[in-house]
Amino acid sequence: MRIELRELRAYPGRPVLTEAREMFDDLMWCDEPLTLVEAVQVKASAFYDEGRLFVTLRVSGKAVRPCSRCLVKAEEAFEREELEEIPLEDPKAPYLELRPWIAAGVRLAVDPRPLCRPDCRGLCADCGADLNMEDHREGCTASVTTPDPRLEKLKDLL
Ligand SMILES: [Zn+2]
Ligand SMILES: [Zn+2]
Incomplete structure (x- = not known):
């Protein structure tokens, strides 16, 4: 998923919303391969301000996780939204590839101690x-x- 930067630069301070679904087949969380049930739903609201790019990134989806107590696999719904400043290596780049940031957002969104049920x-x-x-x-x-x-x-x- 890409954020087009030309429009953002042309209208500083004005947010542009981008939505997409992004699939990951090889996402890792610590040593655990994260098995996604479906593509991650992504909403990104980005704006440009004095040469800096700010993105409110919302990721949500479902993953199958091994229970941290009994190892039985169970489905977990995750969701996370955060505003972050994304450094631009090339200030003239026409777009920004958001995929690494989406992957990072998913890793932070999933439960560090997933449970198959609360009283496992x-x-x-x-x-x-x-x-x-x-x-x-x-x-x-x-x-x-x-x-x-x-x-x-x-x-x-x-
Ligand atoms: Zn025993
Ligand atoms: Zn369990």
């Missing part, structure tokens, strides 16, 4: 049981012994 009980760190589906397995000590302080800390993070 996750996998037992001791016996590996999926606590949504089953009880602790035989011999598991997670539910009987004094809690390991390191595990307690981990629970706070989850």
Whole structure:
């Protein structure tokens, strides 16, 4: 998706709205390949002011994410809007390719700790049981012994 810069330069301060859908097949979030259900919906409102380009970029869409507790995959709707100044490497460039900024917006929009459902009980760190589906397995000590302080800390993070 491109923003045409000629018109913006001709009328400083006047915002120009551009809308498009942009598909990504190889987007990464940390080590996780982000599987998009559909093309990202993008709205960009851009204006030029004293040689600087400002863009209000709104991205929204759906991705399939592994639950951060039990690893089951679930669909997540994401949405983010932010005003940012985009530096122009070439001040005379006829257009700006917005794709890298859209990708960055999607990475910031998705949940850093996705859950398959709000009360997901996750996998037992001791016996590996999926606590949504089953009880602790035989011999598991997670539910009987004094809690390991390191595990307690981990629970706070989850
Ligand atoms: Zn889960
Ligand atoms: Zn267990």
